[in-house]
Amino acid sequence: MSQFFQVHPENPQLRLIKQAVEIVRQGGVIAYPTDSSYALGCRIGEKSAVERIRRLRQLDDKHNFTLVCRDLSELGLYAKVDTGLFRLLKAHTPGPYTFILNATREVPRMLLHPKRRTIGLRVPSCPIALALLEELGEPLMSVSLILPGQTEPLNDPYEMRDLLEHQVDLIIDGGYGGGEASTVIALTDEDPVVVRVGCGDPEPFMVNA
Numbered sequence: 001m002s003q004f005f006q007v008h009p010e011n012p013q014l015r016l017i018k019q020a021v022e023i024v025r026q027g028g029v030i031a032y033p034t035d036s037s038y039a040l041g042c043r044i045g046e047k048s049a050v051e052r053i054r055r056l057r058q059l060d061d062k063h064n065f066t067l068v069c070r071d072l073s074e075l076g077l078y079a080k081v082d083t084g085l086f087r088l089l090k091a092h093t094p095g096p097y098t099f100i101l102n103a104t105r106e107v108p109r110m111l112l113h114p115k116r117r118t119i120g121l122r123v124p125s126c127p128i129a130l131a132l133l134e135e136l137g138e139p140l141m142s143v144s145l146i147l148p149g150q151t152e153p154l155n156d157p158y159e160m161r162d163l164l165e166h167q168v169d170l171i172i173d174g175g176y177g178g179g180e181a182s183t184v185i186a187l188t189d190e191d192p193v194v195v196r197v198g199c200g201d202p203e204p205f206m207v208n209a
Helices: 014-025 047-057 072-078 083-091 127-136 157-164
Strands: 003-006 030-033 038-043 066-068 097-102 118-122 140-144 170-173 183-186 193-196
Touching: 003 014, 014 030, 014 038, 014 127, 014 170, 030 127, 030 157, 038 047, 047 140, 072 083, 072 118, 127 140, 157 170
Parallel strands: 003 170, 030 170, 066 118, 097 183
Antiparallel strands: 030 038, 038 140, 066 140, 097 118, 183 193
């Protein structure tokens, strides 16, 4: 049976944030809000938690996981970013974008796309997500909370509790979530490529979405 924390969306209670992070540190899987939609998250490199998320979402090994970071200072450890790319990222973070970047050797192999050595990275502007990341001190490994057979993310925490209470360790109720996942932009080649249009405006990336 999963735990269910009601966390204030603007002023997250530190006591609950600390408890949530302890669950992550112990290898747990959590459902938590971001600035786009709710996500499933676990600690980087926690193999059993990663496999639980894969089973829950019915993902194959070609699905890019995302490292959700508190700020751009963490990006350089996990992704190869030159000066021009860093400026582009800085102009659009925090925000509802996931960027596909070439990964460094620091990223565990099980999180990478098996052929391309890429990783998704994002910096959300959601107070709850940022509080979790600050307390954890490292990125959360995440995927959007879209159940098998569905095209839109779950956005009602009480529905999540009904559907996921035996599949995750914690559901963080931060209020009704967004109905769209983040916009995914691939920055692995010379020009940006819009992979998925979500709630982030793709127009600044000068591509036809």
